[in-house]
Amino acid sequence: MKTHKIIEKARKEGRSFLTENEAKELLAGRGIPVVSCRVARDEDETVSLARECGFPVVLKVNSPKIVHKSDRGGVFLNLKEEQSVREAFRKIIKNYQDVDPEATVTVQSMLGKGVEVLIGTIADRQFGPVVAFGLGGIFTEVLKDIVFRMAPISPEEAGKMVRQIKGSRLLQGYRGNPAVDTLSLQNIIMRVSRLAFEIADIAEMDLNPVAAFPHGAQVLDARIKLR
């Protein structure tokens, strides 16, 4: 029910992308662990939300007109105190003034270092809903280390995906880094595949990055495109 309400709202506003906080709300409603973010409209609200979150925090640009947030300085990580939050807020607003003068920011907690992965879906012309899993960043985009399955899939099949990628060893722990919680990843992949299969309104999803830790995994950023 909640899923449809979020989608309806975006449709009414003529948008084909959900904002980050909408996307995360939708995912959380399906039992997918997300680092929730809150929208702040001005500098002071940003600071007070940052205090509520607890430092360090992450600030990201928030606008229905912006899909790729990091392209021109819309993401500031690891802000440790009030002054750097204020500076980051001003930079974001300045960087995006010409794209969207009404752009605001989101505030979320900065998590410790995990292994970053990508979980996504597409609505393929031939196969219908398809779920993807890969290591994030250059692993996916340059090395094409990503695997696909027709949705929906079982947790066992999701486990095969996790083991199938070439960089699978990075998840099992290497050079002193601990192994990450692949069961949590499997669980997210399975839930995302069901979401893509059950909700025909969703065309594409990017849960990117998803941070995997020795215990648990969480969606740090999410993008959902409607049909």
Place this chain on the structure above:
Amino acid sequence: MTKEDMEIMRRFFDPRSVAVVGATDSPDRVGYNLLDSLVNGGFKGNIYPVHPKLKEILGIRVYPSCIDIPDQVDLVLIALNQRDTIDVVEHCGKLGIKGAVSVAGGFRETGDEGRALEKRLVEISKKYGIKVVGPNTLGMMNLEVNLNASFYPISLKKGNVSLISQSGGMGFSIIQKCSDEGLGINKFVGVGNRTVLEFSDYLEFLAEDPGTKVIGVFLEGVDDARRLVQIAGEVACKKPVVMYKVGHSDAVNEATLTHTGSVAGPYQLFRDIFKQFGVLLADSVPELVAACKALSLCRLPAGGQVGIYTYTAGPSIAALDRLADREISIPGLAPETGRKIKAILGEDLPVILRNPIDSGGLGIQPETYGLLVEAALEDPGFDILATFSCPHKNWRNPTKELIAAHKKSSKPLLTCYISTVKGVEADREALQQAGIPLYISPDETAWGVAALVHYGQKGSALSENA
């Protein structure tokens, strides 16, 4: 597919009588060659050429129209242009004929008019319950009843492999390779434009067909890959399906704004998803045929542990590379096998005892070769064995010994004689008769092994069918 549809397909693959509409007396025309294929293929049922004026072709009486044929026709082959084809299918539908093959081109591939004709064909098929192979196909065959309903009058070996091809040319390439490999074919169908009967219909039919043990598929592309992979996956739980898909260019959707969309290449999707559903994929005609051959002749292995015996290292290393491509690694040698090998070759061996077992020059002699193969087959760690040798003008091949060793074991045995297709014809016949596939290259041998391992690991349901 409904039971009725299945029955209709069974009937037109095994017809009592076949009509050829558009039969002519000119050998350069398709209509003549459809008739020639039927006659020279040795079809035992009744054959009725249809032509408005001619009286006799190839010594067979010609009828002016299907309505004049004094018999129940089970299958009509239509060698007319696309517009006349539609009229004839409708006419045949009214006469109660349930099966047709249409070779005509000029349908959807030419644009709107062709698409409209196909739509009409679907309507006619629904209205009269007539099933159509094609259009735009070279035809179909059922060698079990000597039916060659294609316009290529060729003679082929009868066997248990059935083939479904989206392309006439590639279908032909596969058939010819099967002939080279001494591999018998059961049924062949060129699906053409798949207007009425789809890939999945043929797959479902062949899954239930008692004459078919293995299904080979050549695929260019389909509109509903979701349904195809689901059906292919279901069928692959009953019988081995080997699929060769062309069109590997990874042209992605440039318009997408998500990372996932921008890296989702069509062939990678195809490969990952067909694997997800347990269907074996081949990357070439030789691989498709090598896989079908092993699955046709061998029983399925109890596990995926591969043993290799050779007296020349190179081919076994090449085969190992191919196996590694398919994520198959090989186990070590059991100590008792090492003791047996020493008992055969002597204590002071110039080679290291491991898997692949490489006997060097000591194992060329057929009697020794046979003993070593027997020892390898008895290794408790091996589920399947591949052996290599290089035929020589003055040395006898170990054919007799391989057959004898195979008889004593329940494990699948494949062998490679490095040679030409013609050079090992007699050995091939003898070995394959005994259930040992003979290949002439290490790559094909490895592909055969990989196919057996793939389906061997799919579980007991398939083994019971095989």
